[in-house]
Amino acid sequence: MVVPAVGSWSAVLAATGMLDGWRPSRGIYSTATDGHPCRSLFERYVDDFLTRQGIAHSVEPSYPHDAELNPNGLRADWKLADGTFVEAAGLSSNEYLHKLDRKRLLADTAGINLIILQPSDLSHLHQVFANQQGSVDN
Structure with a gap:
């Protein structure tokens, strides 16, 4: 073509x-294929992967409120059926990385399993999500 x-x-x-x-x-x-809004092609690729693999997910779940780490309502990119939060870390600015560090600390504090995806993870999403409901062994 x-x-x-x-x-x-x-x-x-x-x-x-x-x-x-x-x-x-x-x-x-x-x-995305399932109708979810995506803010980047990276997010769309991951959302479509989750849908194709039958991995139940919702978009933009709220992190728990925390007066210091989350006073204004941070959100993750996805929440999986088992409660795992997933972030597609596609930017590398200092501001973005600082926000991602706060999310990581907030997840640790709240006992939330957090998967942070980098663009380099796109080639092996099957391994990243191997333990999720609906994943396949490819």
Whole structure:
């Protein structure tokens, strides 16, 4: 398939029918196969993987309130059926990494199992989610 020159990666994806979203200042917003809203293509890939594998998940669960670590309502990217929170860590700014550290500490404090995914994890999501309901042995 020859893709016409359209100027940007998101435009190429849209021209091929692979993207149904829009691009704000950061990320590309789109809708996963199961209808969940996604704020990046990284999130969409993971959400679609969870759906294909039959791993029950909900989007943007709230972390427990904590006066110091979570006074304003931090959210995870997903919550799995067993209560595990999942974060897709796709950014590397100092502000983002600081927020991720707070989430990690908050999860530890609250006894929440937390999976933090890096883009390098995309090639082995089967192993990352091997113990989750509905996962497969690939």
